[in-house]
Amino acid sequence: MPSGFFAHAFHAEMTDANLITAAILGIVEGLTEFLPVSSTGHLIVAGSLLGYTGERAKLFEIVIQAGAILAVCWEYRAKLVAVAAGAFSDRGAQRFIVNLFLAFLPAALIGLALGSAIKARLFAPVPVAAAFIVGAFIIIWVERWQRAHPRAARINSVDDLRWSDALKIGFAQALALIPGTSRSGATIIGAMVFGLSRTAATEFSFFLAIPTLFAATGYEFIRNRHLLAGGDLSMVGVGFVAAFVSAFLVVRGLLRYVAHHDFVPFAWYRIGFGIVILGTAYAGLVQWA
Secondary structure (H helix, E strand, O other): OOHHHHHHHHHHHHHHHHHHHHHHHHHHHHHHOOOOOOHHHHHHHHHHHHOOOOHHHHHHHHHOHHHHHHHHHHHOHHHHHHHHHOOOOOHHHHHHHHHHHHHHHHHHHHHHHHHHHHHHHHOOHHHHHHHHHHHHHHHHHHHHHHHHOHHHOOEOOHHHOOHHHHHHHHHHHHHHHOOOOOHHHHHHHHHHHOOEOHHHHHHHHHHHHHHHHHHHHHHHHHHHHHHOOHHHHHHHHHHHHHHHHHHHHHHHHHHHHHOOOOOHHHHHHHHHHHHHHHHHHHHOOOOOO
């Protein structure tokens, strides 16, 4: 049998394996991007388990975020179209745009200044696991604090947000530059501390994800696009679609969930997840990359 046959079969097997990896990572991205559990942390751990690590893997994980963002854009398409239509004439739409810009600004500026240093030192499973556990205790504390001070939630709609509130939420979001912290978790919990109801905080986190993740995706893609070869396009496509579908389901489900429940179960999940990662690393059961 010709050697070319074996080469073709090996290539096909590798392609199938890569597409399966892309689908898994896309689903992980979509399921975790908008929950307070850190999509970056889960992608780092999943990539380590799947043997998909390195600079190309980091770029892939950032690029497929666009699929998750589009899920939010589709879910809130009526609101976004109304804001765009009133950008030059409607005061409410203008205030909404300004609030998003102010909330986006801190993470953008701090990310440009410290992003490379953070990636070099903290993008690994063990630091991520530690951030998981610390973030969990913060979630538990904030939820208990809000139950004890129910009147602290003075803002029940994203349209009632003041510019100062938006800026403070932006600084809370900047904490998510530490992998394992969770962008949505930092934004939602920070917003609750600054006076938003759980539902309003969750919705504003969704909206804030649009400029934040689009900017991060575009910046990293332009900066590191040379890392992606032509053969990676199929992986990106599969990961993108998987992220879109799974994120769409999460966005709808989370809004229904927060109407009647708190985030404490996610905190306990974070603690369990972090302990498993730290325990397996310490015992040498898994050689995390």
